[in-house]
Amino acid sequence: MLAGDVATSPALMPQAPEPLRLGDAALLGALHGPTELLPISSSGHTTLISELAGLNYAKAPSQQRKPLEIALHAGTAAALLLFPPAEGCGGPRGLKGLAFRGAMLAPTAVAGLAGRNRVRDQLGTTATISAGLLAGSVAMVTADRSRGTRTATDASIVDGLAIGGLQALAIWPGVSRSAMAITAARWLGFSRGASARLSRSGLVATSLAAASLEGVQLAREGIPRQDLPALAVAAAGGFVSAVVARPMATRMEMGAPLWPWALWRTALATVTVLRIRATGDDGHR
Template sequence: MTILHLLIIALIQGVTEFLPISSSGHLILIPNLTGLQDQGQVIDVAAHLGTLVAVVLFFWTDVRIGLAGIPRMLTGRIDTPGSKLAFLLVLATIPVVLFGLALNLTGLSDLLRNTAVIGWTMLGFGIVLYWADQTGRTEKVDTDWSVKDAVKMGLWQAVALIPGTSRSGITITAGRLLGYSRHDAAKLSMLMSIPTIFASGTLLTAEVIQTADMAAARDGAIVAVMSCISALIALSLMMRLLRSTSFTPYVIYRIFLGVVLLVIAYQ
């Protein structure tokens, strides 16, 4: 793969992973619409590793608290902010892991990777995000996160395995419907991405190790670094803007892209 191709993949993954516009959908569209070579699992894993590092760095204070609470959580003591956060993140991750395994075992994951599906999910869930953002109350902050809310957001997150849905978009939608402010709904969504990205990367690691070579490792390193940098920039800008703006600009983009994709798919 050329350096330009790798940079395009890294920038798209980094920018779209945490914005509510679907990173997986955009990555699938690259070969579908441009004719470029499909990047394959090695590059996918590298890109997600880069964004994982970015979100850990950005939310390091919360991540450190959660990591410190893991030993207490493992002994069944959910009595500190750290152990509570770790427990809720694990709880919210279970649905997406189970749904992901089901899709892979049945082969449905490959069937869903097409332009028409991405068009419909981009459009439909964009409208749902707009509705949730405009009608959702603002009565909770991230420290109010409960078992019930973690389970609900986790179930919504599982739907994001359908390409074009957007993991961040669907979990932010759930957060807004549950009464969290825009900023805190986005923060919870980003924290939920850490075990989710880690789990999906772990599932692919064995296969990647078997098929990777030195050239693939070099390409993966380039993509990981660039994805991390672009994700940090995009995440920083979005979290800052959410203190004063809504999700409407992202919704407009989703609706426009969804309509374009549907026109292309059904021509």
């Protein structure tokens, strides 16, 4: 056999990755809406549930994972556009509201542009995501002991920067953007309901910004054509599940405590850690 024949032998050519399964995409879409609206980490659940359930997404290469993540964010963000604006639910209004949301978004955008991929590569294992879930749980429970009474209309640019600064920690998968936003607002003296409304006031912008940022990068790299059906299913699932989860988010805006969500995060992290100890697989890829 000639050297040239060896180089082009089908047996030696790189194998195309297995297409993402539609059932996996549907499950992740069903998870994404609630986990994005609630302070429990959508990125953490996407990775950990995939690992625990044995979905092929868990072992998929980054060129397949990124498009699915973007589809999930896009579907959820589209659903959020249907919800009543935060201003109509007691959030800051007019120019003050725009200034607050801009200040809240700025630190998150800077953190995402500066180190999102690097942080995700280093802290994206099941072990580190579990640590992020636990750290966020402690912060949430500690902050929720505050007896703050400030209303959402009191929020200023300084408050927005402070909330956005802590929210930027959510580039660590498992920490949760909404968990950090609510935690920061509680530490700043806002009531439970006001903190949840302030968190939602930046949710649409943050979700759209995240999807756009990764979408630009993805456009340069290309989308695997065999995964287009799964991406459509994931986006549709993210949209529907966000609409269905809306009542739970509304309950938080009415002043529900944070401890049930902290307990859920802790339970998921504990199950994951036990699995790591049993299998020795920390999900590092």
